[in-house]
Amino acid sequence: xxxxxxxxxxxxxxxxxxxxxxxxxxGPTVYQRIHIGNARPFVISHWLKRWLERSGYExxxxxxxxxxxxxxxxxxPGDSARLxxxxxxxxxxxxxxxxxxxxxxxxxxxxxxxxIVQAIEELLAGGRAYAAGGDVxxxxxxxxxxxxxxxxxxxxxxxxxxxxxxxxxARKEDPRDFAxxxxxxxxxxxxxxxxxxxxxxxxxIECSVMAxxxxxxxxxxHGGGIDLVFPHHENxxxxxxxxxxxxAQLWMHNGxxxxxxxxxxxxxxxxxxxxxxxxxxxxxxxxxxxLGGHWRKPVDYSxxxxxxxAAQAESFRNVFRGESERGGDWEPFATSLDDxxxxxDALAVMHGWRDxxxxxxxxxxxxxxxxxxxxxxxxxxxxxxxxxxEARAQQDFATSDRLRxxxxxxxxxxxxxxxxxxxxxxxxx
Ligand SMILES: [Zn+2]
Numbered sequence: 001x002x003x004x005x006x007x008x009x010x011x012x013x014x015x016x017x018x019x020x021x022x023x024x025x026x027g028p029t030v031y032q033r034i035h036i037g038n039a040r041p042f043v044i045s046h047w048l049k050r051w052l053e054r055s056g057y058e059x060x061x062x063x064x065x066x067x068x069x070x071x072x073x074x075x076x077p078g079d080s081a082r083l084x085x086x087x088x089x090x091x092x093x094x095x096x097x098x099x100x101x102x103x104x105x106x107x108x109x110x111x112x113x114x115x116i117v118q119a120i121e122e123l124l125a126g127g128r129a130y131a132a133g134g135d136v137x138x139x140x141x142x143x144x145x146x147x148x149x150x151x152x153x154x155x156x157x158x159x160x161x162x163x164x165x166x167x168x169x170a171r172k173e174d175p176r177d178f179a180x181x182x183x184x185x186x187x188x189x190x191x192x193x194x195x196x197x198x199x200x201x202x203x204x205i206e207c208s209v210m211a212x213x214x215x216x217x218x219x220x221x222h223g224g225g226i227d228l229v230f231p232h233h234e235n236x237x238x239x240x241x242x243x244x245x246x247x248a249q250l251w252m253h254n255g256x257x258x259x260x261x262x263x264x265x266x267x268x269x270x271x272x273x274x275x276x277x278x279x280x281x282x283x284x285x286x287x288x289x290x291l292g293g294h295w296r297k298p299v300d301y302s303x304x305x306x307x308x309x310a311a312q313a314e315s316f317r318n319v320f321r322g323e324s325e326r327g328g329d330w331e332p333f334a335t336s337l338d339d340x341x342x343x344x345d346a347l348a349v350m351h352g353w354r355d356x357x358x359x360x361x362x363x364x365x366x367x368x369x370x371x372x373x374x375x376x377x378x379x380x381x382x383x384x385x386x387x388x389x390e391a392r393a394q395q396d397f398a399t400s401d402r403l404r405x406x407x408x409x410x411x412x413x414x415x416x417x418x419x420x421x422x423x424x425x426x427x428x429x
Contacts, residue, residue: 001052001055001338002340003221003250003252003340005250005252006149006253007148007149014052014057014220018058019052019058019059019220021059021220022059022060022062022219022220022221023215023220023223024214024219025061025103025224026066026224026225026228027065027066028066028091029067029069030083030091031069031071031072031076031080031084032087033091033274033275034094034095035257035273036257036272036277037225037257039095039286039290040225040290040299041254043098043287044223045103046061046101046103047100047343047366048341050366051341055338060104060214060215061103061104062104062106063103063106064106064107064206064210065091066203066206067084067087067110068084068109068190068200068201072084073187077187080188081189090275094273094274094278095274097278097283098287099283099367105214113192116205117181117192117195119239120180120194120201122243123138123242123243126242126243127139128142130173132171132172133183134184134197135171135179135196135199136181137171137178137180138177138178138179138204138235138238138242139174140161140178141174141176142242143238147159149234150230150233150234159175159230160175160176161175163178178204180202180205182201183196184197188200203232204236205239207236208240208247211236212240212247217240217244218249219247220249220250221249221250221251222236222247222250223252223253223254224254225253225254225256226254226255227256228253253296254295254296255293255295259271259302280306283367284368284370285306286306287366287368288309288313288347291346291347291366292305292308292309292344292347294340294344295341295343313368313371315351316363317374317426319353320373320374321424322419324354324355325354327355328354328358328359330362332345332349333349349362356372376425377425377427381407381410382425385407385414385425386423387399388404388407389421391403411427412427412428413426
């Protein structure tokens, strides 16, 4: 099994089964209902875990919840703790409705602060960080490999670490430096004790510490959206390697979701929440939609693309409405997934299968086995449908229309199909 690694910019072979494969994926910052783009790393990480487990691996998946962050303070001044708690609940509810299970561990930043403080103290003791005016900053110049993941090496504007405050900027020795700890500011309703006074951790150190707390100082896969490569993951590497830890061995970054060709983001105001998408399309259509895009590539989100996914989901149901036919081969399906987890290819392979057991086994990898739970029509409706077919064959359209209406009144739709027996009964939604 091989996967593309951002750090080496090539496909990397995973260790042979049973591994272990320890995975950390960056979860959402919780201050609103997550958007459909945030759901992509959740879906990909769970599918990958399921596939690796079926391939004989021992897998641990950790996905954090960022519940301390500037964005949360900005979204609910003075009341951020309540918003973060509410939004954590929405995140768990909405992603649970995808029907893929939960990560093995879902650490929250608010529950990890003592370990974070300890990591910062170690970085300070090693000269990798400095305290300034109640804050603590990571000293980027102390880490020569800085920029290797993202390819941003220079001191140019692009390599600056974002800083909200001019004051903060003035405290930094180097514009590339980033906050490990931020002193408490007026209006912030949460803070924690530390050797540097009241304050709270920076976002990057939260993830370094939560990953290592639950997976150890070295683990196989770190994932997240491609927008996290810089500065978030670059900074995670700098922190953890400066502590003498090997940290992640392979970096998986998924492509963004685009709405009308633009990246979905709060600042652009073009957001579709996972909740709304689930309510509008249902989990099966959404999952088929995600299957159709390679995890590394950007994917467009539009009514048209979702309608196509709905039609694909329906075509799988239709296979189960017909007779199971022998034939079809697991091998090309497995090969697609083992080669950089190519779900669009695996999807295409499944569309060729008519063997119910084989298809159910394939769909089950992606949590889609429910597509096989098709409702079969009662015998009296089958009889009406057969009579209608006969009437049509004799050009008796008045009778055939009457029978179609009768079937519709019973809550079913009769469709003409080429395959035997020449019709299909589908429950009306
Ligand atoms: Zn993270």
